[in-house]
Amino acid sequence: MRPEAPESEIRAATAEEPCLIVPLDGTRAALAAIPVAKALAAIEGATVHIVHVGKRGLSPRDLLEKVGLAPEHATDSVLQARTGSPAEEICRIVRERKGSSVVMCARTGGPGEGLELGSVAKAVLGGAHAPVVFVPAKPRPEPFALRRIVFPHDGSPGTADAIGAATHLARRAGAELLVLHVATATSTGEEAGTFPPPFYVDQPQHEWPTWTREFLDRLCCGCEAPRTKLELLLLRGDPADALVGYVTENQVDLLVLGWRGSLAPERARVVRSLIARSPCPVLVVRPGEGA
Amino acid sequence: MELERGRPGTRTRAVAAPAPPTTRTLPRDTAWVLVQAGFDARREHEVESRFTTANGFVGVRGSLFEGSAASAPATFLAGVFTTPPGAASVPELFVAPDWTRVRLGVGGRELSLAQGETLEHVRRLDLRDEVLARVWRQRDRAGRIVKVEEQRAASIVDRGLLLQSIAVTSENSGVRISFEEDPLGALAGALIVAPGHDGGGVWTFSLRVPGTETVVALALASTLRGAQEPVASVREGAWRRRWDVDAEVEGTHRLDRFVAFATSRDHADPARAARESVERALARGFAAALGEHVRASRARWKRLGAELDGHEPDLRALRFAEHSLLASANPDDDRVSIGARGLTGSSYKGHVFWDTEIYVVPFFALTDPPVARTLLAYRHHTLPAARARAAENGFRGALYAWESAADGRDTTPPFALAPDGEVVPILSGRLEHHISADVAYAIWTYWQATGDDAFLIDQGAEIILETARFWASRGALEGDGRFHFRNVIGPDEYHERVDDDAFTNGMAQWNLERGAEVSDLLASRWPDRRRGLAARIGLKDDEPRTWRDLARATYTGFDPRTGLIEQFQGFFGLEEVAFADHRTRRVPVDFLLGRERTARSKVVKQPDVLMLVALLWDRFPQAVREANYRYYKPRTSDGSSLSPPIHALLAARLGEGEAALASFEQTVAIDLEDTMGNSAGGVHVGAQGGLWQAVVLGFAGVRLIERGLAFAPALPARWSALRFPLVWHGLRIHVAIERDPPTIELASSGEGAILIALEEGEVQLLRAGARHVARRGRSGWGAWEEKPHET
Numbered sequence A: 001m002r003p004e005a006p007e008s009e010i011r012a013a014t015a016e017e018p019c020l021i022v023p024l025d026g027t028r029a030a031l032a033a034i035p036v037a038k039a040l041a042a043i044e045g046a047t048v049h050i051v052h053v054g055k056r057g058l059s060p061r062d063l064l065e066k067v068g069l070a071p072e073h074a075t076d077s078v079l080q081a082r083t084g085s086p087a088e089e090i091c092r093i094v095r096e097r098k099g100s101s102v103v104m105c106a107r108t109g110g111p112g113e114g115l116e117l118g119s120v121a122k123a124v125l126g127g128a129h130a131p132v133v134f135v136p137a138k139p140r141p142e143p144f145a146l147r148r149i150v151f152p153h154d155g156s157p158g159t160a161d162a163i164g165a166a167t168h169l170a171r172r173a174g175a176e177l178l179v180l181h182v183a184t185a186t187s188t189g190e191e192a193g194t195f196p197p198p199f200y201v202d203q204p205q206h207e208w209p210t211w212t213r214e215f216l217d218r219l220c221c222g223c224e225a226p227r228t229k230l231e232l233l234l235l236r237g238d239p240a241d242a243l244v245g246y247v248t249e250n251q252v253d254l255l256v257l258g259w260r261g262s263l264a265p266e267r268a269r270v271v272r273s274l275i276a277r278s279p280c281p282v283l284v285v286r287p288g289e290g291a
Numbered sequence B: 001m002e003l004e005r006g007r008p009g010t011r012t013r014a015v016a017a018p019a020p021p022t023t024r025t026l027p028r029d030t031a032w033v034l035v036q037a038g039f040d041a042r043r044e045h046e047v048e049s050r051f052t053t054a055n056g057f058v059g060v061r062g063s064l065f066e067g068s069a070a071s072a073p074a075t076f077l078a079g080v081f082t083t084p085p086g087a088a089s090v091p092e093l094f095v096a097p098d099w100t101r102v103r104l105g106v107g108g109r110e111l112s113l114a115q116g117e118t119l120e121h122v123r124r125l126d127l128r129d130e131v132l133a134r135v136w137r138q139r140d141r142a143g144r145i146v147k148v149e150e151q152r153a154a155s156i157v158d159r160g161l162l163l164q165s166i167a168v169t170s171e172n173s174g175v176r177i178s179f180e181e182d183p184l185g186a187l188a189g190a191l192i193v194a195p196g197h198d199g200g201g202v203w204t205f206s207l208r209v210p211g212t213e214t215v216v217a218l219a220l221a222s223t224l225r226g227a228q229e230p231v232a233s234v235r236e237g238a239w240r241r242r243w244d245v246d247a248e249v250e251g252t253h254r255l256d257r258f259v260a261f262a263t264s265r266d267h268a269d270p271a272r273a274a275r276e277s278v279e280r281a282l283a284r285g286f287a288a289a290l291g292e293h294v295r296a297s298r299a300r301w302k303r304l305g306a307e308l309d310g311h312e313p314d315l316r317a318l319r320f321a322e323h324s325l326l327a328s329a330n331p332d333d334d335r336v337s338i339g340a341r342g343l344t345g346s347s348y349k350g351h352v353f354w355d356t357e358i359y360v361v362p363f364f365a366l367t368d369p370p371v372a373r374t375l376l377a378y379r380h381h382t383l384p385a386a387r388a389r390a391a392e393n394g395f396r397g398a399l400y401a402w403e404s405a406a407d408g409r410d411t412t413p414p415f416a417l418a419p420d421g422e423v424v425p426i427l428s429g430r431l432e433h434h435i436s437a438d439v440a441y442a443i444w445t446y447w448q449a450t451g452d453d454a455f456l457i458d459q460g461a462e463i464i465l466e467t468a469r470f471w472a473s474r475g476a477l478e479g480d481g482r483f484h485f486r487n488v489i490g491p492d493e494y495h496e497r498v499d500d501d502a503f504t505n506g507m508a509q510w511n512l513e514r515g516a517e518v519s520d521l522l523a524s525r526w527p528d529r530r531r532g533l534a535a536r537i538g539l540k541d542d543e544p545r546t547w548r549d550l551a552r553a554t555y556t557g558f559d560p561r562t563g564l565i566e567q568f569q570g571f572f573g574l575e576e577v578a579f580a581d582h583r584t585r586r587v588p589v590d591f592l593l594g595r596e597r598t599a600r601s602k603v604v605k606q607p608d609v610l611m612l613v614a615l616l617w618d619r620f621p622q623a624v625r626e627a628n629y630r631y632y633k634p635r636t637s638d639g640s641s642l643s644p645p646i647h648a649l650l651a652a653r654l655g656e657g658e659a660a661l662a663s664f665e666q667t668v669a670i671d672l673e674d675t676m677g678n679s680a681g682g683v684h685v686g687a688q689g690g691l692w693q694a695v696v697l698g699f700a701g702v703r704l705i706e707r708g709l710a711f712a713p714a715l716p717a718r719w720s721a722l723r724f725p726l727v728w729h730g731l732r733i734h735v736a737i738e739r740d741p742p743t744i745e746l747a748s749s750g751e752g753a754i755l756i757a758l759e760e761g762e763v764q765l766l767r768a769g770a771r772h773v774a775r776r777g778r779s780g781w782g783a784w785e786e787k788p789h790e791t
Helices: A029-044 A060-067 A086-096 A119-127 A163-173 A204-220 A239-249 A269-277 B041-050 B185-191 B270-284 B286-304 B312-328 B355-367 B369-381 B383-392 B434-450 B453-474 B502-525 B527-537 B543-553 B589-593 B595-599 B609-615 B622-635 B643-653 B657-672 B685-699
Strands: A019-023 A047-054 A077-083 A101-105 A132-135 A148-152 A176-183 A230-236 A254-258 A282-285 B033-037 B058-060 B075-082 B092-096 B102-106 B117-126 B131-139 B145-154 B161-170 B175-181 B192-197 B203-208 B215-226 B230-236 B240-247 B252-263 B307-309 B415-417 B423-425 B703-705 B708-711 B721-728 B731-738 B743-749 B753-758 B763-767 B771-777 B785-787
Touching (some): A029 A132, A029 A163, A047 A086, A060 A077, A086 A101, A086 A119, A101 A119, A119 A132, A148 A163, A163 A254, A163 A282, A204 A230, A204 B415, A230 A239, A254 A269, B033 B041, B033 B312, B092 B215, B102 B161, B145 B286, B175 B215, B175 B252, B215 B240, B215 B270, B240 B252, B252 B270, B286 B312, B312 B657, B355 B434, B355 B685, B355 B721, B369 B383, B369 B434, B369 B453, B383 B453, B434 B453, B434 B502, B434 B703, B434 B721, B453 B502, B453 B543, B502 B527, B502 B609, B589 B595, B609 B622, B643 B657, B643 B685, B657 B685, B731 B753, B743 B753, B743 B763
Parallel strands (some): A019 A047, A019 A101, A047 A077, A101 A132, A148 A176, A148 A254, A176 A230, A254 A282
Antiparallel strands (some): A132 A282, B033 B117, B058 B075, B075 B092, B117 B131, B131 B145, B145 B161, B161 B252, B192 B203, B203 B215, B415 B423, B703 B708, B721 B731, B743 B771, B753 B763
């Protein structure tokens, strides 16, 4: 989410103080982002900025009324009402506030929105150039707490960078961090430098520990402070199905995804599928945007 | 200048600036050199494995001497194991202190690849000289450019000795350069049993290997040479030493380091032995010590090296294979064998498997027999453990451990925790018994190739008799009149607890026959020795006869109608499962299917029936060889690095040229391209031995026959020639094969004579000093023609 500071350091107030931007469009679904943003803000020492972008400007009180938020739920938050295109304004705020992240509902059920990423969410993901946390419209009933983070990783260097964000959050929250890798039957063309599953496991008592260690070592070798204990779990099958299945059947509080920056159908199937189908929030991080 | 040895802080005298150390050793023939340009942190571990310098006693991974976040340096000593705490722990190779570590300071800042800009970074492993060289040019954040050149070698003249030279040249500034060595690092406090000794310019330290009585001593001396005198030479704490020099522009300063390891396994006073080793090298000087090693290495290549023309990458791969084998074996120590990854990495914990006997020993038996003998002697030293293991399991004779370390006891981990969360019970340690026959097979092969009667009488015969005795007790003569081996695991470990595994039964049968034959041989040629041996091991007179009877009765699974050998009882009734081949598949077949379904399928992990065909080639008619190759090859998933080279060997012998080359390439890529994704844990020494076999026993078709050797050349289209040396009963034979026109030439030297044959043709006598040539025409190979010996 942002470069880590020593735990004991008291930061000076600056224009780059971290903030979590929470766009709310007035739908009930959008409010699902609030508890997640508040929990993450507490972990990060960040401020929550509640943003509404409409056709006309709103006073803070009108904004709260418009988005359906009780004043007591906006404590310690900054309210921002903007006019214009929602996605463009959200991206503008991100540019204005360096070190910010976005927490938003993946789809709020607006016109034309099906099971895929909503139009604003999609535009923000593509244009914000900041980490984005997508919250499912129907979150789990229990209060959000960051106890277990899962980092799916395909072994490619291009998505390994995001492990920095995952380890950072895990350390701050004292959360467990699990790396998931899905082994697929055949190679479908990989980024150079990708570390694949073992082609064979000759003597499993030796091969599996070695491969696991190497997989995690390669994942973390670009990470400046990989002090968090990592565990690796290997799954089989279609990556999207296997990952969604795991997250659905296990208590996972946050998925952290490395993303190369393309939403082209053939490039980001797993990312799009996870954002659309994950029952827990999904943090999407592009190379260079994480901790 | 040169520091007064071992007297940090003293003034030194100036000497001539050293020559750049790396250029001298770079051969023009690039087929001798492995090159790794640049630095990729994510692939660093596999590079470290590949660029290991080793001499069979000590192995040093090719890690960056200055360290990095991605580095996994390790120095291993053959036969030195430690057992970590934990109920399920097994011995693993001890990792000795990282003596290679030297910090470089430039203008007060530590030099590293992570800071500033890397202008050049190349590592070259010169296989001919067995020297690892590195050139590194780095521009720091202040714009200063320094060039660093390193050389590293594990001496094959004095196997305890390691040499390292680090030369630093300031290219564009006058700057203070610091060299700081810290040979023990964080390990020191925990392990030191004898404090440092810096008398006579050599520091020595003794460490106790945790959990053992083994003491490892390290001796170290360093000399700094350069145009400028050091402004400071400081000893910091007990182990750390630093030199500061104010380098002028283009000034070079070189730290030459002499390091020696010795252990209490070999020496009553290891510290003294290590120190004396360093002192001897110091007395000669760095260049001389390195030069001796280089000359010895080149001479060894001249004696043992195989060559091929027409395809440089294949030649380099062949040399890398031989290099890996040579670097793993110590001809001076017959109490150690070769771990699955040699001394190149920690994977497989340094444990010894059947890899050594079946994949590695043939190379040495046919090129450097004394080394083969030391490897086999390990099995004699560990025979008591094998006897105890047989007894513990209710059998007689000797049952070798599936995995073993220093003393031969079984070290197979009892389970594996797979990353999919499955706890996999490991049954190979309990049921993969064919290793006992594999050991006997290697001993017999060695004796056939060398005629080393003394070894057979003193050590080999005892092993062959005791393993035959094991098989006699391991099987059961059942109601069908056949001798069965039930509840075993063959090389195809996808199928556990099977009955009558073809390889196990075939090798057991062979072992029973050889047991009887050895007994007869001893009785006829060395009756006194046989009586003594029989008395010592309690061999009854009727045992060998029983072994013959049991061998005749052994169930083979052979179907004369099809020519197929059933891999184990019920195999032909299992499910057919198609799987993608290695070019597109990216995970193990057993992982995709799951262990249970794999066990119910005909998917074979690695050659089992075909392994038997490869080892006992002459037992099977050509039609049987071909039928089984056609049946089992497509069902074998290459689930082991040991699989492709055997397929290459068999395919070459069977005239399947394209398939042979494909399997050969697959073998090459295992370590040179890390295609199996596990070279980070070390080089696959067994596969490298298999690669050599694919070339010599496969493409050249070399086979041991009664009193000689047979050849059946079938070179790949991209090779124009293949040349290699062989040793048979002390006779040195140089084999030269040309592809077009097909020609084979044998030139012998030394003493004695050998029978030679082409394919299945008639044999002919080749005497020492003679040269024989044969040519292949349209109707096949012609007769050998004797030619004048060329000088």
